[in-house]
Amino acid sequence: MIKGYIFDYGGTLDTAGRHWGKVLWEAYVRNGAGVTEQQFRDAYVYAERKLGSTRIVMPDFTFRKTLDVKLGLELDRLAGGGCLDMSEQALRGLQARILDFLYEGVRRETSKSREVLEALGRDYPMVLVSNFYGNIGVVLKEFGLDGLFRGVVESAVVGIRKPDPRIFSLGVKALGIEAEETVVVGDSYDKDIIPAVQAGCHAVWYKGEGWTEREYDETLPDAVITDLSQLLSK
Numbered sequence: 001m002i003k004g005y006i007f008d009y010g011g012t013l014d015t016a017g018r019h020w021g022k023v024l025w026e027a028y029v030r031n032g033a034g035v036t037e038q039q040f041r042d043a044y045v046y047a048e049r050k051l052g053s054t055r056i057v058m059p060d061f062t063f064r065k066t067l068d069v070k071l072g073l074e075l076d077r078l079a080g081g082g083c084l085d086m087s088e089q090a091l092r093g094l095q096a097r098i099l100d101f102l103y104e105g106v107r108r109e110t111s112k113s114r115e116v117l118e119a120l121g122r123d124y125p126m127v128l129v130s131n132f133y134g135n136i137g138v139v140l141k142e143f144g145l146d147g148l149f150r151g152v153v154e155s156a157v158v159g160i161r162k163p164d165p166r167i168f169s170l171g172v173k174a175l176g177i178e179a180e181e182t183v184v185v186g187d188s189y190d191k192d193i194i195p196a197v198q199a200g201c202h203a204v205w206y207k208g209e210g211w212t213e214r215e216y217d218e219t220l221p222d223a224v225i226t227d228l229s230q231l232l233s234k
Contacts, residue, residue, distance in 0.1 A: 150175060
């Protein structure tokens, strides 16, 4: 019997299952950045590694500020590598346009996610397990998602990152139930689904637009969904 849920945050509650790299690339294209997808991908990976290895994002950063920092790292990398030939003023203007485009999309998606979580939370306790920068509490409040979770397990705080299955074991502990009574919902097959199963949990894969065209074994998760609201009919 299922008694509780663990949710991922990034890519699950804020982008409708789409990998953030794909979401960012769409924003670059829509706002006329004028770089190739491979150039963007290289800058994206650089920024992710920089944010993961250097304490740049502070605990009081909102999501908007965090995203602005990420975009700044990417665009500075592109400009420094000769991929963007524009003035500093034009570069910052591009950054502002991309930021506004992305933030509005996240506001829409988190609003939809909140409705599903509120409905699900009437019957089940929920915990959030996320690879994040130490400011997930501020981000949840920013989008009205605070107060919905019994607990939050954040990689920057506990010192364990997905795909280490121990981070999901911490989520189970926060729920106060057994792993076999827990469903993990996430968009990343490698970082959510595989380690969740390894931790003894059930898993629901929120399948959206991935970073690659790789094929996955869809028999591993208990279910595959393409819209978060499908959880309410299971």
